[in-house]
Amino acid sequence: MPTLTEDTQLGGQQLQRVVYTPEEIEVRVRALGEDISRSFTASDRLLLIAFLKGSFLFVADLVRVIDLPLQVDFLVASSYGRDKVSSGDVRLLYDPAASLKDRAVVLVEDIVDSGTTLQRLVPRLEARGPASLDVCTLLHKRIAGAGPEPRWVGFDAPNEFLVGYGLDYAEDFRHLPYIASL
Ligand code: PRP
Numbered sequence: 001m002p003t004l005t006e007d008t009q010l011g012g013q014q015l016q017r018v019v020y021t022p023e024e025i026e027v028r029v030r031a032l033g034e035d036i037s038r039s040f041t042a043s044d045r046l047l048l049i050a051f052l053k054g055s056f057l058f059v060a061d062l063v064r065v066i067d068l069p070l071q072v073d074f075l076v077a078s079s080y081g082r083d084k085v086s087s088g089d090v091r092l093l094y095d096p097a098a099s100l101k102d103r104a105v106v107l108v109e110d111i112v113d114s115g116t117t118l119q120r121l122v123p124r125l126e127a128r129g130p131a132s133l134d135v136c137t138l139l140h141k142r143i144a145g146a147g148p149e150p151r152w153v154g155f156d157a158p159n160e161f162l163v164g165y166g167l168d169y170a171e172d173f174r175h176l177p178y179i180a181s182l
Helices: 022-039 056-063 116-126
Strands: 017-020 046-052 070-078 091-094 104-112 132-140 152-156 179-181
Touching (some): 017 022, 022 056, 022 132, 022 152, 046 056, 056 104, 070 116, 104 116
Parallel strands (some): 046 070, 046 104, 104 132, 132 152
Antiparallel strands (some): 017 179, 070 091
16 A cells, blocks of 8 residues: 555645545445345346446445446536535536436445535436435545435545545545545
């Protein structure tokens, strides 16, 4: 694992501490995959829709520990840009091509922060008639007000700006194998 010191210079930003190690992430992702595997059957035609870019590593690891036939699609939404605070304006830049109709759909998020992304997008996806629509998020800050409550949560995360394992600050740090605070 690269050291915190080696990674601190990216984007001129200073990483504060490692919040979740690769080993801790692996254990939780495996447990989430096992739980999801127990919750559906092959006849549910499971479809995972991952929110890019933040969940690209999480979904890649998650699909490999789910013991069911499934399909994967992606959704690109963006609300942060170069800011550390959500703009509240959730733009849908790529809409999943797969049909959601009568399927068990699991939305895969890297983090629920303000909750705005889920609040804006879940109703739009529910309108497409899935048999079920659940959210699996790796991190949840538990600060979101109203909005859909994820069925699966990897970690209750501290209210700090987190980067690594897919999460970025101004596009830096996504590649880190651990999650750190900025
Ligand atoms: C981030 C993050 C989540 C969302 C959560 O995405 O990856 O998808 O914001 O924040 P919220 O609960 O306050 O809405 P971002 O818009 O930064 O795009 P990215 O995934 O490409 O980094």
